[in-house]
Amino acid sequence: MRLQGKLAIVTAAASGMGRAGVERFVREGAQVAAIDIDPAALKALAAEFEGVHTIAADLATEQGALDSIDQGVAALGGADILWAHAGMPGPASVEDLDMTAYRKAIDLNITSAALGAGRVAPHMRKRGGGSIIFTSSISGLVGSMMSPIYSAAKFGVVGLGKSLALALAADGIRVNVVCPGLADTPMKLGFTGRSGDPAEAAANEAKVVGAVPMGRLVKPGEVADAALWLASDEASFVTGVALPVDGGFTAR
Template sequence: MRLEGKLAIVTAAASGMGRAGVERFVREGARVAAIDIDMAALSALVDTFGVDTVFPIRADLSREDDARDSIESAVAALGGADILWAHAGMPGPASVEDLDIAAYRKAIDLNVTSATIGAGQVIRHMRARGGGSIVFTSSVSGLVGSMMSPIYSAAKWAVVGLTKSLALALAPDNIRVNVVCPGLADTPMKVGFTGRSGDPAEAAANEAKLMAAVPMGRLVQAGEVADAVIWLSSNEASFVTGVALPVDGGFTAR
């Protein structure tokens, strides 16, 4: 097992990629603090993996206090922290015209601010254990522009910049910082990108348009992104830091 005895924190852990990550962290030998707003889904994780392996923490990570307190609660539950996967995010507004500023701020808070706070809170705990691995979730939209999701794209570019900057700053502490950049994923959040209007036909057309630009011709699966996070968190990636890793079927290779 690649992560035997490691202490991992996963945000947005209750569904989609986050849940797949919890499953893989456990399979690789880690104990996991799972942070999410959905307590019922967190309880289901505990039922699946056991009370001594997964520690549920309910938090609304768009709120500053919750973003800070949830990390401290996770560290207390685990007895330390070796790994943080800061995965929380949301699509945000589809246009900058007539911008709903409250929706904009929530998207920035969840995508960027919660990740920044989470990293800031966990660093001292990783230093105390001699190092660690921080993995953020960005998107292909953090590497190339998105005509459908400009606010999301702006937020995810910020996460890539945060990754590279922290990788430089924290290398002397043996804390590696990387970011995964998935393409359109087969998860519950997909419709937030392709079907904001609520029209199924529009959602299908948007998905087809996006898939036409993917050389491998399909959606990324949640487990494929989680597998990349496991590798970045493991000793197999011990000399890898500051990397924005696309998991996108070749979308950004053009």
């Protein structure tokens, strides 16, 4: 098993890609602390995966981001892996920008990642190293017409990951970023269906799929598989990478 004996914290862990990550980390031998804003979804997660520690927290707040990592470390007795996966679409336009929505999107997409990494790094250092994985997006590699604030934040996540890879390499802490394409998850409609019109959502999804050389959306498990590899010793000499999981979208 690739993560035997490892202690892993996963944020936004109760649905979609994060939940798939919990499943894979547990299957590969890790002890897992799962953080999410949805207590009911966490309860269902704990019922399915025995031994997973669940922590309800709002990672868009400073206290929630910091305290949840502290709780995860305390529950596990340390940390070897952090998959900082939390994110949200944010406002669709900068015209008449809703500053409350803007700040929440920035706080959840990038601030929570920075706070989580800063909180967990000393614990990884004590254990001789570790792996931090951030979730960005293809919108962190190329601009997004539909989600400019999300894109700005996710470009920041890529920069944060590359910078921390340099800063933490001497401590044996690897820092990498996964960059999914549009995924078939509950968040999908936050990008394609902002107006609430199902026909518009379907048309937007068709546009995205049409631009993907492999001709489909990414599956949550495919992103989780990438995170699993980056977390494992199979990626022991891999740091500072922004890895697209996008069916070739960014290869153009």
